[in-house]
Amino acid sequence: MSKSTSKPLKQIHLAAHFPGVNNTTVWSDPEAGSHIEFSSFAHFARTAERAKFDFLFLAEGLRLREQGGKIYDLDVVGRPDTFTVLSALAAVTEHLGLTGTINSTFNEPYEVARQFASLDHLSGGRAAWNVVTSWDAFTGENFRRGGFLPQEERYSRAKEFLATANELFDSWHGDEIVADQASGTFLRDAKAGAFVHKGQHFDIEGQFNVPRSPQGRPVVFQAGDSEDGREFAAAGADAIFSRYSTLKEGQAFYTDVKGRLARHGRTHDQLLILPAATFVLGDTDAEAEEISREVRRLQVSGATAIKHLEFVWNRDLSAYDPEGPLPDIDPDLGEHTIARGRAQVRMYRDPLATAREWRERAAANKWSIRDLVIETGNRQAFIGSPATVAETINDFVQADASDGFILVPHITPGGLDGFADTVVPLLQERGVFRTEYEGTTLRDHLGLAHPDAEAPAERAAS
Amino acid sequence: MSSSSSLPSPTPPSSPSSAALHLAVALDSAGWHPAAWREPVARPDELFTASYWTDLVSEAERGLLDFVTIEDGLGPQSARLSEPDGRTDQVRGRLDAVLIAARVAPLTSHIGLVPTVVATHTEPFHISKAIATLDYVSTGRAGLRVQASARRHEAAHFGRRSFPKLRIEDLETPALRELIVDLFDEAADYVEAVRRLWDSWEDDAEIRDVATGRFVDRDKLHYIDFEGKYFSVKGPSITPRPPQGQPLVTALAHESTTGAPFRLLGRSTDIGYVTPHDVDEARAIVAAVRTEQEAAGRAEEPLHLFGDLVVFLDNDPAAAVARKERLDALAGYPYTSDAKVFTGTPVQLADLLQELQQAGLTGFRLRPAVAGHDLPAITRGLVPELQRRDAFRHSYEADTLRGLLGLARPANRYAAAHA
Numbered sequence: 055m056s057k058s059t060s061k062p063l064k065q066i067h068l069a070a071h072f073p074g075v076n077n078t079t080v081w082s083d084p085e086a087g088s089h090i091e092f093s094s095f096a097h098f099a100r101t102a103e104r105a106k107f108d109f110l111f112l113a114e115g116l117r118l119r120e121q122g123g124k125i126y127d128l129d130v131v132g133r134p135d136t137f138t139v140l141s142a143l144a145a146v147t148e149h150l151g152l153t154g155t156i157n158s159t160f161n162e163p164y165e166v167a168r169q170f171a172s173l174d175h176l177s178g179g180r181a182a183w184n185v186v187t188s189w190d191a192f193t194g195e196n197f198r199r200g201g202f203l204p205q206e207e208r209y210s211r212a213k214e215f216l217a218t219a220n221e222l223f224d225s226w227h228g229d230e231i232v233a234d235q236a237s238g239t240f241l242r243d244a245k246a247g248a249f250v251h252k253g254q255h256f257d258i259e260g261q262f263n264v265p266r267s268p269q270g271r272p273v274v275f276q277a278g279d280s281e282d283g284r285e286f287a288a289a290g291a292d293a294i295f296s297r298y299s300t301l302k303e304g305q306a307f308y309t310d311v312k313g314r315l316a317r318h319g320r321t322h323d324q325l326l327i328l329p330a331a332t333f334v335l336g337d338t339d340a341e342a343e344e345i346s347r348e349v350r351r352l353q354v355s356g357a358t359a360i361k362h363l364e365f366v367w368n369r370d371l372s373a374y375d376p377e378g379p380l381p382d383i384d385p386d387l388g389e390h391t392i393a394r395g396r397a398q399v400r401m402y403r404d405p406l407a408t409a410r411e412w413r414e415r416a417a418a419n420k421w422s423i424r425d426l427v428i429e430t431g432n433r434q435a436f437i438g439s440p441a442t443v444a445e446t447i448n449d450f451v452q453a454d455a456s457d458g459f460i461l462v463p464h465i466t467p468g469g470l471d472g473f474a475d476t477v478v479p480l481l482q483e484r485g486v487f488r489t490e491y492e493g494t495t496l497r498d499h500l501g502l503a504h505p506d507a508e509a510p511a512e513r514a515a516s
Numbered sequence: 517m518s519s520s521s522s523l524p525s526p527t528p529p530s531s532p533s534s535a536a537l538h539l540a541v542a543l544d545s546a547g548w549h550p551a552a553w554r555e556p557v558a559r560p561d562e563l564f565t566a567s568y569w570t571d572l573v574s575e576a577e578r579g580l581l582d583f584v585t586i587e588d589g590l591g592p593q594s595a596r597l598s599e600p601d602g603r604t605d606q607v608r609g610r611l612d613a614v615l616i617a618a619r620v621a622p623l624t625s626h627i628g629l630v631p632t633v634v635a636t637h638t639e640p641f642h643i644s645k646a647i648a649t650l651d652y653v654s655t656g657r658a659g660l661r662v663q664a665s666a667r668r669h670e671a672a673h674f675g676r677r678s679f680p681k682l683r684i685e686d687l688e689t690p691a692l693r694e695l696i697v698d699l700f701d702e703a704a705d706y707v708e709a710v711r712r713l714w715d716s717w718e719d720d721a722e723i724r725d726v727a728t729g730r731f732v733d734r735d736k737l738h739y740i741d742f743e744g745k746y747f748s749v750k751g752p753s754i755t756p757r758p759p760q761g762q763p764l765v766t767a768l769a770h771e772s773t774t775g776a777p778f779r780l781l782g783r784s785t786d787i788g789y790v791t792p793h794d795v796d797e798a799r800a801i802v803a804a805v806r807t808e809q810e811a812a813g814r815a816e817e818p819l820h821l822f823g824d825l826v827v828f829l830d831n832d833p834a835a836a837v838a839r840k841e842r843l844d845a846l847a848g849y850p851y852t853s854d855a856k857v858f859t860g861t862p863v864q865l866a867d868l869l870q871e872l873q874q875a876g877l878t879g880f881r882l883r884p885a886v887a888g889h890d891l892p893a894i895t896r897g898l899v900p901e902l903q904r905r906d907a908f909r910h911s912y913e914a915d916t917l918r919g920l921l922g923l924a925r926p927a928n929r930y931a932a933a934h935a
Contacts, residue, residue: 145570171611233553235555238551257675258672261591263591357729
């Protein structure tokens with residue numbers, strides 16, 4: 055039981071991240087199935103729905119990663135189109151929210167708004183959009199306009215993109231379709247969907263051609279730990295990812311972001327904080343630790359460790375022995391060229407400091423390159439028996455370090471099954487997780503209000 | 517296919533006395549007649565629900581049809597060429613066709629799913645992976661119908677290019693002809709980029725080689741390096757080669773003085789939809805497209821040509837005529853179309869299709885005037901009639917759309933190049 059408190063128990067939100075294109079995903083396990091076949095997605099989604107999860111989450115990447123000028127071949131490579139697979143999943147689930155990561159840099163608002171509004175109609179109100187922005191011309195080479203924006207403008211485009219999409223969603227109020235066969239009135243208003251948007255990035259006008267969808271607008275997710283990211287989320291998102299960290303760091307993040315809401319005229323419960331988190335279960339805590347060590351070694355082969363080090367060093371380190379000591383040369387501080395299409399390279403904002411710290415830690419602990427990468431990355435967030443994991447998750451949420459978690463299993467598609475069968479019932483016994491869906495839309499599951507079409511569209515634009 | 521047993525008195529297959537033809541239906545909201553939504557069967561308040569579309573496609577599958585196409589557009593429907601018409605008495609608004617197809621895919625098992633995509637304002641990279649994914653979620657039943665749009669109001673929804681105001685009487689002006697040629701050539705480039713992306717993964721690129729730690733063989737992933745007049749795409753796709761290798765590419769082409777639409781069929785498609793109004797016209801169109809096909813160096817490749825017809829089907833021919841007149845009166849004008857508008861019985865339609873088929877058409881895409889009425893008339897009236905004549909299948913003979921159309925799974929161009 056969580057600590058005694060006068061507050062009523064918070065209800066935990068849980069979501070399932072289909073494991074994807076990074077070395078978290080263990081493809082070499084005999085139980086690892088396809089990451090492309092629809093049957094994998096269907097199995098995963100049905101498991102999440104059986105467990106009464108809030109939603110399923112898909113990440114995105116719009117160019118195959120490269121390292122040293124060659125396509126990266128050590129991790130899972132390849133993924134389906136986000137909208138298409140989510141729409142198909144709407145056919146094999148009834149309640150599960152369907153969250154897609156869709157880039158605002160290499161898309162246009164009219165098309166993306168149509169796709170989300172369509173997904174919301176076709177799923178009966180279960181669509182959600184994780185708004186991301188792309189930062190590199192490398193990805194842009196796959197698109198008509200290429201890498202057409204300097205980095206600092208991509209963020210302002212993202213904000214304007216979301217604001218514009220909201221204007222399009224709100225261009226239908228929901229009462230326009232009369233469909234009166236007797237009188238012959240289909241539309242109440244010939245101007246349904248009319249919009250004009252004149253801005254820095256978009257100068258568009260006309261009529262949006264998808265009527266207002268069950269949720270009005272899709273639920274909006276925003277990732278990002280940066281100052282800008284926190285502010286963007288506080289202004290306009292319904293949920294934000296943070297990285298899972300310690301309870302204390304989680305609480306600090308939670309307090310900071312929730313504290314920003316009032317400035318945007320929003321209340322504490324209008325933004326959910328949902329970190330992504332991995333997990334390993336065992337019959338006992340000791341067994342889970344043992345499994346976790348094995349999983350981490352599978353996730354970080356010698357070759358993977360070298361490639362991971364190259365994210366920081368920005369040099370070809372293929373000559374180094376992964377079982378040997380860390381390179382004594384310093385990172386190349388020039389433009390990052392060795393690893394392309396990677397979000398991780400941006401995590402290391404001061405490569406010199408990171409390299410120094412890693413060398414010190416490795417020396418102090420007698421770690422090889424591979425040991426270092428295993429120890430510094432890919433640590434499972436929740437390791438233990440089902441009871442331990444349930445308790446840890448509940449403690450984290452009750453202590454306001456998050457509102458729940460987006461769980462990333464390391465195996466496709468069965469990696470969620472054990473959690474659904476063992477951890478979820480324990481959370482339900484504690485009264486902190488639903489035993490049945492109470493509503494039909496994702497907004498219902500997340501406790502978010504259905505937006506009023508008359509609400510000012512600038513909410514997300516500011 | 518268990519549902520085939522529910523068809524009225526299917527005759528057992530015998531040696532075909534006439535060539536089998538292929539049948540598709542074009543789905544567009546309540547039907548192709550602008551007043552279709554006012555029929556009692558129309559369900560106009562459900563046009564934006566999944567169940568409406570699932571019911572239509574399931575009905576088409578019960579009739580063993582080869583595939584359905586789903587209309588789409590990047591602006592409200594309009595009777596005018598280049599701007600909204602402001603009408604409130606017709607259906608306006610629609611859902612994204614690729615998403616409709618994907619939503620229906622897991623609930624059907626044999627019928628092909630061919631959504632419309634607009635090449636003019638969308639990204640070939642996005643569409644390539646979307647249709648590849650549709651092929652995965654339908655296990656090999658995906659295609660696309662590529663469309664060019666010169667509508668200025670649709671261009672204004674994207675704000676990246678502008679088109680002149682179009683009037684019917686301008687259609688023969690040099691400026692407009694140039695624009696049409698340009699848009700169709702851009703669509704051909706689009707299809708080329710999409711096709712290369714489908715081939716950018718060889719079929720056996722995923723190796724999961726535990727010994728070397730490699731998930732893919734990067735030598736079997738290919739940059740497509742497409743450079744066209746309007747865009748370039750580097751590749752490879754993020755989505756592996758789809759089950760059919762190449763999902764079907766289809767397009768509608770009318771006769772035109774520019775020749776560009778027929779050139780698109782000849783260069784780029786697996787199925788072309790054409791709109792002959794009689795056998796002579798059909799013969800001329802088939803010859804014109806075959807000439808373009810030859811000019812594109814594809815004479816040996818299969819290219820299906822489907823005749824498009826709008827159909828009002830009733831067991832009494834007078835009832836079909838009366839229905840059209842009733843709907844025309846509701847619309848306020850007599851309905852005409854680029855395609856021939858047929859009114860009559862399933863038997864009469866079967867006669868017409870077989871007659872047109874003699875001109876070299878390999879199939880037909882029927883546009884139900886009223887989806888809720890004319891689609892069941894096709895599946896439960898026309899199909900049994902064609903089966904009686906041994907001119908249509910009695911059960912699905914293949915699990916993929918290519919299989920249904922007798923098209924082989926194509927070799928991968930990049931694998932062939934370095935083999």
